[in-house]
Amino acid sequence: MATLLLPTGRTLPLEIAESAGARRRGLLGRDGVTGALLLTPASSVHTVRMRFAVDVAYLDRRLRVLSVRTMRPWRIGRPRLRARHVLEAEAGAMDRWGVRRGVRVEVRSGGLDGPGSLEDSGGK
Structure with a gap:
């Protein structure tokens, strides 16, 4: 488990899906998510067989938000285009958290050395 640092300074629990299997599984079979899920590397997602709506933030290699839907x-x-990571959370969460186009998020701990470590590891 890692931590997501939001632009507001708030931190949230973050799961990181780095393996192909973990990315494929994503949030399937769940009824919700505490915090957020980061799919890396990833440039798109689907919600086929999902049980709930999700907010999706597409991030570039520096963890800057390219778009949210x-x-x-x-x-x-x-x-x-240019997306290297995808951040997923329950619908409505990104707006509440201040995650919108142009802002940068940070990932901490969970085997990562600190902010920006995803970009330094070539997208992992």
Whole structure:
């Protein structure tokens, strides 16, 4: 488990899905998520067989938000140019957290050395 540092200074629990299997599984089979899930590397997501709507933030290699959208279940998102990571949370969370286009988030702990360590490891 890692920590997501938001632009507001607030921290949240963060799961990181780095393996192909973990990225494929994502939030499938769950009824919700505490905090957020980071899929890395990733440039698109789908919500086929999901039980709830999610907010999706597409991040570049420096963890800057390229775009945010809400996806209802049974949707397929288009790949985003320049996206290297995808952050998922329950619908409405990104707005409450201040996560919007242009802001930068940080990932801490959970085997990572600190802010920016995802960009320094070539997207892992």
